Amino acid sequence: MKLDPSFIWKAFVELLSVVPTTLLITVVSVACGLLIGTAIALIRTFRVPVLHPVAAAYVTFFRGTPMITHLLLIYFGMPLIVDGVSAFFGWPFRSSAIPMIAFALLSFSITAGAYASEVVRSGLIAVSKGQLEAAYSIGMTTPQALRRIVFPQAFAASLPNITQLFIGMLHGSTLAFAVSVVEINAKAQIVAATNWKFFDAYLAAALIFWGLTVLIERAAGLLERRIQLYNRGGVA
Amino acid sequence: MIRLQGIEKSFGRHPMLKGIDLEIGTGEVVVILGPSGSGKTTLLRCLNFLEKPNAGRIRVGDYEVDCRTAGKKEIQQLRLRTAMVFQQYNLFRHKTALENVMEGLLVVRKLPKREAREQSVQLLEKVGLGGKLDAYPSQLSGGQQQRVGIARALALNPEVILFDEPTSALDPELVGEVLSVIRKIAKEGITMIVVTHEMGFAQDVANHVVFMDEGKVVEEGHPNRLFSSPKEERTRQFLKRITPDGVYSI
Numbered sequence: 319m320k321l322d323p324s325f326i327w328k329a330f331v332e333l334l335s336v337v338p339t340t341l342l343i344t345v346v347s348v349a350c351g352l353l354i355g356t357a358i359a360l361i362r363t364f365r366v367p368v369l370h371p372v373a374a375a376y377v378t379f380f381r382g383t384p385m386i387t388h389l390l391l392i393y394f395g396m397p398l399i400v401d402g403v404s405a406f407f408g409w410p411f412r413s414s415a416i417p418m419i420a421f422a423l424l425s426f427s428i429t430a431g432a433y434a435s436e437v438v439r440s441g442l443i444a445v446s447k448g449q450l451e452a453a454y455s456i457g458m459t460t461p462q463a464l465r466r467i468v469f470p471q472a473f474a475a476s477l478p479n480i481t482q483l484f485i486g487m488l489h490g491s492t493l494a495f496a497v498s499v500v501e502i503n504a505k506a507q508i509v510a511a512t513n514w515k516f517f518d519a520y521l522a523a524a525l526i527f528w529g530l531t532v533l534i535e536r537a538a539g540l541l542e543r544r545i546q547l548y549n550r551g552g553v554a
Numbered sequence: 555m556i557r558l559q560g561i562e563k564s565f566g567r568h569p570m571l572k573g574i575d576l577e578i579g580t581g582e583v584v585v586i587l588g589p590s591g592s593g594k595t596t597l598l599r600c601l602n603f604l605e606k607p608n609a610g611r612i613r614v615g616d617y618e619v620d621c622r623t624a625g626k627k628e629i630q631q632l633r634l635r636t637a638m639v640f641q642q643y644n645l646f647r648h649k650t651a652l653e654n655v656m657e658g659l660l661v662v663r664k665l666p667k668r669e670a671r672e673q674s675v676q677l678l679e680k681v682g683l684g685g686k687l688d689a690y691p692s693q694l695s696g697g698q699q700q701r702v703g704i705a706r707a708l709a710l711n712p713e714v715i716l717f718d719e720p721t722s723a724l725d726p727e728l729v730g731e732v733l734s735v736i737r738k739i740a741k742e743g744i745t746m747i748v749v750t751h752e753m754g755f756a757q758d759v760a761n762h763v764v765f766m767d768e769g770k771v772v773e774e775g776h777p778n779r780l781f782s783s784p785k786e787e788r789t790r791q792f793l794k795r796i797t798p799d800g801v802y803s804i
């Protein structure tokens with residue numbers, strides 16, 4: 319086998335055109351995941367009645383099953399629900415009108431939510447109870463105390479885990495291929511289909527993923543240094 | 555004026571406070587003494603509802619709540635009238651000394667930033683930390699952190715400041731600086747309730763000493779009287795234990 323540098327370069331350039339798709343899937347799923355995860359973590363930390371067991375079940379199910387399975391369940395399950403509801407109300411809307419990428423965004427957000435809930439929960443646990451009590455003692459309400467005192471510290475404590483989640487979702491976004499979304503990996507296969515130089519194409523894909531991952535790590539490192547300024551006591 | 559009536563608190567099946575009645579005049583400096591586990595911390599925490607009492611009434615200034623029925627609003631009102639200085643300082647770790655003191659003024663009192671800042675700087679100067687405005691808690695000694703804690707409590711201009719063993723986490727050589735700040739503000743006539751084992755402080759500064767044991771007030775009175783001629787046997791034994799000769803020079 320011989321490497322074809324000029325083809326690798328050509329593939330590389332072509333793959334760059336779908337980087338926005340990959341980033342869209344990653345950013346949306348991490349952002350939604352953090353929102354879902356924060357809600358779940360709060361429900362579990364404050365043991366909200368009724369919702370608490372539901373939240374626990376959500377986390378164990380979605381952490382206990384593969385991401386690709388979530389995608390397939392959503393892909394095959396959602397149309398049944400959407401079409402059923404649509405028919406019931408007599409709406410003209412049909413599931414075939416849903417763009418493929420929507421399934422990936424929804425499914426990966428749900429997956430990320432389950433992982434993020436544990437990330438946020440460990441961040442909340444890292445904030446000592448005394449911080450919340452001090453906030454209460456000066457007359458803050460619970461939402462004020464959470465927003466001003468608990469969340470900033472929990473966020474700082476969970477930054478390394480959030481970075482990890484981000485990288486995990488970036489790499490996991492390749493699964494969107496299963497519902498015909500053309501992201502970096504799928505594009506590599508398409509590019510190579512004409513000349514069968516799969517290795518070269520996937521090598522280009524690997525370089526792009528690597529580059530993106532390093533960028534995420536760099537950004538996280540900068541953010542960490544800024545945010546953790548107050549924390550001179552850490553081991554690292 | 556502060557008045558506690560029939561305060562009860564249990565943890566699970568264990569009664570910790572068994573009906574506490576206490577009246578504290580404005581400007582009084584109250585020292586609470588008692589053996590470990592007698593409920594001193596629990597009593598202070600009940601006063602601002604960090605623990606919810608099971609029964610009783612709490613009156614702070616012109617505001618009175620029935621502990622059994624107190625909801626969010628009542629608890630909030632009570633907390634606006636009280637402040638607490640914690641044994642472990644509990645400064646907001648991600649905020650500088652100045653921001654720690656400003657936080658309540660900005661968020662709770664909703665003062666404009668400039669005004670909050672001015673007042674906070676003054677308070678930090680008062681506790682001798684005018685030069686540490688921008689230091690984070692992790693960059694301050696225990697004594698300095700506790701003084702920021704005191705400034706933070708003072709900032710909200712509460713009716714009463716609650717101190718739970720404010721010096722017991724400190725290295726011995728740092729105890730003095732914190733006690734002298736507490737002395738200074740005591741002289742300004744701020745009502746305070748102090749749980750402490752510092753007998754010297756209790757004798758010099760307190761004008762009302764409360765001795766607790768097993769969740770009850772055993773005896774209370776002026777320190778001169780209580781230290782020199784305790785009425786209750788349990789008080790006598792406790793005082794003997796913490797000062798072996800049992801005699802106080804006042």
Ligand SMILES: Nc1ncnc2c1ncn2[C@@H]1O[C@H](COP(=O)(O)OP(=O)(O)OP(=O)(O)O)[C@@H](O)[C@H]1O
Binds near residue numbers: 570591594595
């Ligand atoms: N949240 C809680 N849940 C269960 N038990 C508790 C709780 N908080 C305190 N206690 C119990 O209350 C008792 C201590 O009460 P408290 O802390 O008020 O005593 P104290 O007089 O402050 O003692 P010390 O001098 O040691 O500080 C202990 O037996 C402790 O186990």
Ligand SMILES: [Mg+2]
Binds near residue numbers: 595719
């Ligand atoms: Mg205590």
